[in-house]
Amino acid sequence: MTPEVNIPEVLAEVTAVFARYEEALVTNQREVLDELFWNSPHTLRYGFSETHYGHADISTFRASLPVQSPPRELLRTVITTYGRDFATANVEFLREGSRQTGRQSQTWLRTADGWRVVAAHVSLMD
Template identity: 65%
Template sequence: MDINIPEVVAEMTEAFMRYEKALTTNDVAVLDELFHNSPLTLRYGVTENLHSYDEIRAFRAGRPSVGLEREIYNTRITTYGRDFATANTEFKRKNSTKTGRQSQTWIRTADGWRVVSAHVSLLEA
């Protein structure tokens, strides 16, 4: 298996940065698009455990739309072949003493790269 094929890493990085922009601007339509529409898709957040695309979509619809700006760092995109990837990053929100971690598993579908599993956690500063 080829790991980190340059053109696949570039595609995946573009998808990840599209997700990041949608997250910080509360572009719910893009966020919904980038999660794989499946009952098997999951997202574990800081305060919630979401066990399907429908639960994730419902969470996004009620999510606050202010204070979403953040700085990301130590981002690692790793591809395994042409159709499977992981994206991990650390982040810090403005005016917060906490840092966060975000992990995502992505697959390539007929519609493009989609998140199938995600996890977000916070650490005390």
């Protein structure tokens, strides 16, 4: 059975939590970023030049950074929900002071603690 795509209230939930994530990213709210990643050894994040497996590894990496992310302009955001418990968020962005387009993909899962990122990937296009 194919899950229903973009149920309005589910799409609204994921859009709101994604906005919370984005705000935390550009304002260096590490505790919110840690909260929004699933606290599991199964969580992964592929960064610009690093790979992290498990929430603890992601959190340790994030804590080592002087700042999270420079200000950026979101060029395109595509959020898609599949049923009531699974979603993806894909973004093209432009960092302040750069002409290089970045891409960010997140896989979100509804957990007992709310929506959490279970997998993420960030890259820059040449």
